[in-house]
Amino acid sequence: MAAYHHTPLDRFIAGADKALRVISGVATASRANPAVHAADAEMSEAERRHAAGLMRVNHVGEVCAQALYNSQARFARTEQIREQFEHSSREEEDHLAWTAQRLGELNSHISVLNPLFYAGSYALGTVAALLGDPRSLGFVVETERQVEAHLESHLNKLPPQDAKSRAIVDQMRIDEIEHGAAAQRLGAAAMPLPVQKVMSAMGKVMTSTAYYV
Incomplete structure (x- = not known):
């Protein structure tokens, strides 16, 4: 029997279905939650709200990551790079599921602005992908560099006793480093400094908003 090859329409339908699931907070992890063996911790109400705000920011970051990788995979010029984007997207979906689960454990919610964040990302x-694979990969490298720094800051900001949230964030950090390194190995072009600054400013707007809503 001949192998079935996905058409552009197939990819569009699959992408639309995934977008709806991501926006609504429905995600299935392919790996075990790294917090599964971490002990529950006693936290004050203020600490719980703070941890929830940080994890909501991380969840929104994963919504954005899904949108970025889905669009970049769709418009990638080569199958090798498309496959790398799809691989990274699958690992980012683990992050999406883990952060959503942790928000539920903290009696909190995902951001109501997820549709806006997904559409913008x-x-x-898409713009990055249409500039060609080297620049698209360069966009990944810079994005993951900024995300790594952001996750490092969350490890310092989370309540020290919140081992569950910290285990999730640390595994996310490890994965993001590898995603950036993989893009670099495939021939990423360096992002101009002004683009880096714009990306950083956009990230700050997202994080400061998602913490609350």
Whole structure:
């Protein structure tokens, strides 16, 4: 029997289905939650709200990551790079599921602005992809560099006793480093400094908003 090859329409339908699931907070992890063996911790109400705000920011970051990788995979010029984007997207979906689960454990919620964040990130990823694979990969490298720094800051900001949230964030950090390194190995072009600064400013707007809503 001949192998079935996905058409552009197939990819569009699959992408639309995934977008709806991501926006609504429905994600399935392919790996065990790294917090599964971490002990529950006693936290004050203020600490719980703070941890929830940080994890909501991380969840929104994963919504954006899904949009970026989905758009970049769709418009990648080569199958090798498309496959790398799809691989990274699958690992980012683990992060999406883990952060959503932790928000539920903290009696909190995902951001109501997820549709807006997804749409904006999809558009940004599309622009990056249409500039060609080297620049698209360079966009990944810079994004993951900024995300790594952001996750490092969360490890310092989370309540020290919140081992569950910290285990999730630390594994996310490890994965993001590898995603950036993989993009670099495939021939990423360096992002101009002004683009880096714009990306950083956009990230700050997202994080400061998602913490609350």
